[in-house]
Amino acid sequence: RKEVEQDPGPFNVPEGATVAFNCTYSNSASQSFFWYRQDCRKEPKLLMSVYSSGNEDGRFTAQLNRASQYISLLIRDSKLSDSATYLCVVNQGDSSYKLIFGSGTRLLVRP
Amino acid sequence: EPEVTQTPSHQVTQMGQEVILRCVPISNHLYFYWYRQILGQKVEFLVSFYNNEISEKSEIFDDQFSVERPDGSNFTLKIRSTKLEDSAMYFCASRLRGPTGAFFGQGTRLTVV
Numbered sequence: 001r002k003e004v005e006q007d008p009g010p011f012n013v014p015e016g017a018t019v020a021f022n023c024t025y026s027n028s029a030s031q032s033f034f035w036y037r038q039d040c041r042k043e044p045k046l047l048m049s050v051y052s053s054g055n056e057d058g059r060f061t062a063q064l065n066r067a068s069q070y071i072s073l074l075i076r077d078s079k080l081s082d083s084a085t086y087l088c089v090v091n092q093g094d095s096s097y098k099l100i101f102g103s104g105t106r107l108l109v110r111p
Numbered sequence: 112e113p114e115v116t117q118t119p120s121h122q123v124t125q126m127g128q129e130v131i132l133r134c135v136p137i138s139n140h141l142y143f144y145w146y147r148q149i150l151g152q153k154v155e156f157l158v159s160f161y162n163n164e165i166s167e168k169s170e171i172f173d174d175q176f177s178v179e180r181p182d183g184s185n186f187t188l189k190i191r192s193t194k195l196e197d198s199a200m201y202f203c204a205s206r207l208r209g210p211t212g213a214f215f216g217q218g219t220r221l222t223v224v
Binding site: 032034042043044045046049087089091097100101102103104 | 142144152153159161169202204212214217
């Protein structure tokens with residue numbers, strides 16, 4: 001089983017749509033969780049951390065289900081500028097400093 | 112806003128040559144990383160560095176790779192004898208202590224010919 005698994009997409013949605021991405025992780029000892037976005041040929045940029053209680057940042061909502069080892073990202077009112085690849089990232093735990101990346105889910109927002 | 116900076120942005124080298132990729136992490140960050148991304152593939156962990164030593168490395172990070180923090184600001188990745196398959200985008204990243212995300216530099220595109 002892959003350490004961090006995501007649906008590759010692409011998700012092709014109209015402007016204004018709501019879209020949800022899912023991610024699962026294999027290591028139950030994982031401690032910290034993040035969503036990054038990556039534009040074509042650019043560096044990954046931190047979008048938001050994911051907390052156990054769920055958290056929201058404007059149009060973006062992240063959820064964590066530790067029992068199911070599942071993370072989600074919801075984007076409301078999609079903008080053209082949201083078109084990018086969304087990366088689910090997991091820190092393995094206190095004794096491991098590395099961040100493990102999923103392969104990413106590609107989002108295309110059309111006019 | 113503080114950022115991670117990497118130089119050069121693009122490096123072309125002949126197979127078998129040594130390359131050094133340079134990074135200046137964010138100044139108060141404590142953990143430093145190198146990642147790579149082969150075109151069209153996922154971001155892969157190479158090595159993490161904390162308290163002036165390697166804390167973890169992946170299987171990719173073999174004897175041909177080394178990292179250094181020669182002074183208080185720079186963080187370098189050296190590839191001793193480059194292979195064609197080393198062609199990739201190399202990202203440096205840094206973060207604070209605790210459950211915080213890492214911030215990435217804009218990357219160095221390495222092309223081995």
